[in-house]
Amino acid sequence: xxxxxxxxxxxxxxxxxxxxxxxxxxxxxxxxxxxxxxxxxxxxxxxxxxxxxxxxxxxxxxxxxxxxxxxxxxxxxxxxxxxxxxxxxxxxxxxxxxxxxxxxxxxxxxxxxxxxxxxxxxxxxxxxxxxxxxxxxxxxxxxxxxxxxxxxxxxxxxxxxxxxxxxxxxxxxxxxxxxxxxxxxxxxxxxxxxxxxxxxxxxxxxxxxxxxxxxxxxxxxxxxxxxxxxxxxxxxxxxxxxxxxxxxxxxxxxxxxxxxxxxxxxxxxxxxxxxxxxxxxxxxxxxxxxxxxxxxxxxxxxxxxxxxxxxxxxxxxxxxxxxxxxxxxxxxxxxxxxxxxxxxxxxxxxxxxxxxxxxxxxxxxxxxxxxxxxxxxxxxxxxxxxxxxxxxxxxxxxxxxxxxxxxxxxxxxxxxxxx
Numbered sequence: 487x488x489x490x491x492x493x494x495x496x497x498x499x500x501x502x503x504x505x506x507x508x509x510x511x512x513x514x515x516x517x518x519x520x521x522x523x524x525x526x527x528x529x530x531x532x533x534x535x536x537x538x539x540x541x542x543x544x545x546x547x548x549x550x551x552x553x554x555x556x557x558x559x560x561x562x563x564x565x566x567x568x569x570x571x572x573x574x575x576x577x578x579x580x581x582x583x584x585x586x587x588x589x590x591x592x593x594x595x596x597x598x599x600x601x602x603x604x605x606x607x608x609x610x611x612x613x614x615x616x617x618x619x620x621x622x623x624x625x626x627x628x629x630x631x632x633x634x635x636x637x638x639x640x641x642x643x644x645x646x647x648x649x650x651x652x653x654x655x656x657x658x659x660x661x662x663x664x665x666x667x668x669x670x671x672x673x674x675x676x677x678x679x680x681x682x683x684x685x686x687x688x689x690x691x692x693x694x695x696x697x698x699x700x701x702x703x704x705x706x707x708x709x710x711x712x713x714x715x716x717x718x719x720x721x722x723x724x725x726x727x728x729x730x731x732x733x734x735x736x737x738x739x740x741x742x743x744x745x746x747x748x749x750x751x752x753x754x755x756x757x758x759x760x761x762x763x764x765x766x767x768x769x770x771x772x773x774x775x776x777x778x779x780x781x782x783x784x785x786x787x788x789x790x791x792x793x794x795x796x797x798x799x800x801x802x803x804x805x806x807x808x809x810x811x812x813x814x815x816x817x818x819x820x821x822x823x824x825x826x827x828x829x830x831x832x833x834x835x836x837x838x839x840x841x842x843x844x845x846x847x848x849x850x851x852x853x854x855x856x857x858x859x860x861x862x863x864x865x866x867x868x869x870x871x872x873x874x875x876x877x878x879x880x881x882x883x884x885x886x887x888x889x890x891x892x893x894x895x896x897x898x899x900x901x902x903x904x905x
Contacts, residue, residue: 491749512545514808519881524890525622531597546806590795598643598896600626616684647715652722654689687762715815716857717773720753786814788844817861
């Protein structure tokens with residue numbers, strides 16, 4: 487009996503010593519499904535277990551407590567993992583903590599509650615974020631104008647803005663699609679929704695929504711936006727109290743000399759931009775680089791900036807990847823004019839051919855925002871009616887990884903930030 491007890495004790499001890507952690511590597515060589523790896527990390531946090539995000543270690547790997555359930559989930563979802571002993575994990579963490587290494591171990595504590603601001607009836611593949619959240623098996627809820635105006639954002643830690651037009655100009659689709667059945671129906675639905683919420687015009691309801699989202703971020707929320715939701719959001723904030731819509735959009739004329747009435751102090755990221763007045767031009771303002779860039783698809787890449795993991799953990803976290811060079815992709819808002827970005831906003835990804843910014847981040851009050859230009863990281867020129875992207879064909883997509891970095895960002899242990 488004593489021998490049996492001793493054997494059990496030895497087995498328990500050796501199990502603790504030799505198999506106490508799971509490493510989910512995120513480098514290019516060993517991880518077969520980077521995107522679903524984020525889902526495993528989120529799932530682990532939902533089990534009320536803490537995770538260490540190893541910044542700049544093998545592509546931004548994750549260190550999880552070892553148990554059979556996590557190993558099983560990794561196998562089911564096709565995520566590569568390694569089982570580490572206590573000694574090996576401690577050795578890795580010691581190496582990461584060295585002042586000579588540009589690495590850091592950030593503790594992820596709680597799975598964030600995720601909201602996607604999107605119109606009712608939109609399918610998951612209409613938007614890159616909903617698509618990758620679904621693929622990674624990360625749960626989210628959809629909200630829209632009514633929920634936002636009724637303070638529904640207070641229930642969420644992280645908010646994504648679908649490719650929305652917050653200016654009330656219906657995406658500037660007027661020239662090409664004003665006679666299309668879908669455009670007419672969406673315009674009618676938007677006008678009916680605005681009226682039901684007590685607003686005479688869609689531009690007024692969207693501005694009210696923009697102000698609520700602004701308050702959410704200032705109060706400590708995390709906001710992520712792509713494509714036209716980036717610049718149209720800032721334009722709506724700058725035009726508070728100013729009519730910038732022509733009659734085909736809201737039934738009456740715009741304010742005289744409205745450009746001079748914009749207040750750039752109210753925006754999150756952009757300054758001194760010039761609005762595109764013509765309803766026949768598929769563009770909101772000079773912020774977007776789409777019509778100004780002359781870059782062939784074959785050479786269209788943007789570079790991620792290199793930050794100090796120990797001194798600048800937030801941008802380091804948001805830039806974790808298995809490559810520093812990411813394929814470019816287009817959108818209504820493809821990228822941002824460098825000169826029109828405020829000085830307190832951080833450029834995290836840029837095209838070095840023309841200096842345009844692709845991926846930017848900033849602090850607003852107690853909260854954070856990230857703007858990412860383009861529509862779909864694996865569909866270069868996504869157009870209305872194009873088929874959905876099959877992420878099973880792109881499980882290691884660096885462009886999609888940037889989205890998921892932002893999803894996990896609110897889970898990190900908080901440090902006091904300057905406002």
